[in-house]
Amino acid sequence: MSKDKNSKSYKPDWVPENAGKAFATQVVKGVNLKDVKKSEPAFNKRKHLEVDDYVKGVLDSDRVLLARTITLIESNSPAHNETAQQVLKGILPNTGNSLRIGITGVPGAGKSSLIETLGLYLIKNGHKVAVLAIDPSSSVTKGSILGDKTRMEYLSREENCFIRPSPSGGTLGGVARKTRETMLVCEAAGYDIILIETVGVGQSEITVRSMVDFFLVMMIAGAGDELQGIKKGVIELADALLINKADGDNKPKALLAKSDFAMALHYIQPATKGWQTGAYTCSALTGEGVKEMWEVVEKFRESTVQTGVFAERRKNQTLEWMIKMLEEKLLSEFYDNSVIKKEMDKISKKVLNGETLPVAAAEQLFELYRHSQRD
Numbered sequence: 497m498s499k500d501k502n503s504k505s506y507k508p509d510w511v512p513e514n515a516g517k518a519f520a521t522q523v524v525k526g527v528n529l530k531d532v533k534k535s536e537p538a539f540n541k542r543k544h545l546e547v548d549d550y551v552k553g554v555l556d557s558d559r560v561l562l563a564r565t566i567t568l569i570e571s572n573s574p575a576h577n578e579t580a581q582q583v584l585k586g587i588l589p590n591t592g593n594s595l596r597i598g599i600t601g602v603p604g605a606g607k608s609s610l611i612e613t614l615g616l617y618l619i620k621n622g623h624k625v626a627v628l629a630i631d632p633s634s635s636v637t638k639g640s641i642l643g644d645k646t647r648m649e650y651l652s653r654e655e656n657c658f659i660r661p662s663p664s665g666g667t668l669g670g671v672a673r674k675t676r677e678t679m680l681v682c683e684a685a686g687y688d689i690i691l692i693e694t695v696g697v698g699q700s701e702i703t704v705r706s707m708v709d710f711f712l713v714m715m716i717a718g719a720g721d722e723l724q725g726i727k728k729g730v731i732e733l734a735d736a737l738l739i740n741k742a743d744g745d746n747k748p749k750a751l752l753a754k755s756d757f758a759m760a761l762h763y764i765q766p767a768t769k770g771w772q773t774g775a776y777t778c779s780a781l782t783g784e785g786v787k788e789m790w791e792v793v794e795k796f797r798e799s800t801v802q803t804g805v806f807a808e809r810r811k812n813q814t815l816e817w818m819i820k821m822l823e824e825k826l827l828s829e830f831y832d833n834s835v836i837k838k839e840m841d842k843i844s845k846k847v848l849n850g851e852t853l854p855v856a857a858a859e860q861l862f863e864l865y866r867h868s869q870r871d
């Protein structure tokens with residue numbers, strides 16, 4: 497019987513003493529977890545980082561730390577939130593030095609394709625480009641992110657480009673907060689052009705407008721009545737209308753749409769004081785018109801910086817942001833209040849069956865909330 501328990505394996509106790517080699521059974525010793533070094537790969541957790549590590553990493557433009565900082569920002573854990581806020585405070589003096597551009601348009605308009613073409617052009621001209629997305633539905637549809645990644649195939653390989661898909665889950669407000677903070681982190685890491693893509697459905701374009709300097713609305717021609725196909729409200733937010741896919745057979749249609757829109761724009765109040773919103777065509781596929789589009793953006797920056805409109809908008813956006821955060825905090829505190837949680841259903845039912853009027857019910861709920869605050 498093999499008693500050498502220090503060797504890697506040994507014969508079990510029930511093996512006959514004189515068993516020859518034919519008795520091949522061996523027992524392999526188990527692994528004692530205590531003996532496994534923590535540094536072994538399977539047990540290797542990511543190194544814990546302090547606030548200063550994050551801040552330094554971002555300022556050094558370390559891509560790994562940049563990504564980890566964004567992950568921290570996107571986390572829903574209160575502990576991470578606290579650290580994230582400290583990191584943001586640390587990088588704040590280094591933010592703001594970028595041109596923030598929002599790009600919207602119906603799915604399929606060519607936003608991601610344009611970002612790929614424009615992004616490569618910008619990088620060639622010495623810029624560092626960060627691409628972010630706001631898509632509150634992305635946690636449901638999921639596919640859109642993958643689609644974008646493949647569409648930005650060349651851009652995503654560039655050293656001077658950083659692409660981050662929309663943070664998943666949560667309300668538009670939550671997604672917007674995370675994106676806004678991510679934008680600041682990218683600026684601190686030296687990205688001087690921030691492109692924010694959003695799907696032109698619902699409220700997300702208004703949210704993006706409230707965080708960018710220049711807002712680009714993309715369209716495609718030949719999708720029926722041009723002016724009916726797009727909401728007037730979106731055009732009112734635009735600093736430029738860009739009719740994409742002006743290539744091949746589609747080019748004449750695109751040019752026609754451009755002059756239609758140019759006419760319509762004369763009747764619409766421009767989104768930015770002192771800037772006449774124009775209509776342009778391009779092809780994200782061939783690249784035609786992309787350089788010209790960029791020249792419009794540069795002209796916009798030049799003229800609005802000069803008139804002070806650029807700085808004024810940023811200031812207003814910062815204040816708007818504070819108010820939005822405050823409102824969100826108040827709302828969630830109200831709904832998380834234990835008294836409200838208890839009474840909400842009961843009082844709602846009374847409103848539904850006509851026992852209480854909505855105004856009186858709201859008053860009652862608010863009083864309950866106020867009272868609970870005093871205790």
Ligand SMILES: Nc1nc2c(ncn2[C@@H]2O[C@H](COP(=O)(O)OP(=O)(O)O)[C@@H](O)[C@H]2O)c(=O)[nH]1
Nearest residue numbers: 602603604605606607608609740741779780781
């Ligand atoms: N012909 C042509 N097709 C384009 C152009 N831009 C985008 N596409 C195509 O339109 C489809 C949707 O493009 P995508 O960039 O994903 O649009 P997004 O949903 O707005 O991001 C893709 O199949 C693209 O290849 C363009 O300028 N010309």
Ligand SMILES: [Mg+2]
Nearest residue numbers: 607608644693
């Ligand atoms: Mg896209």
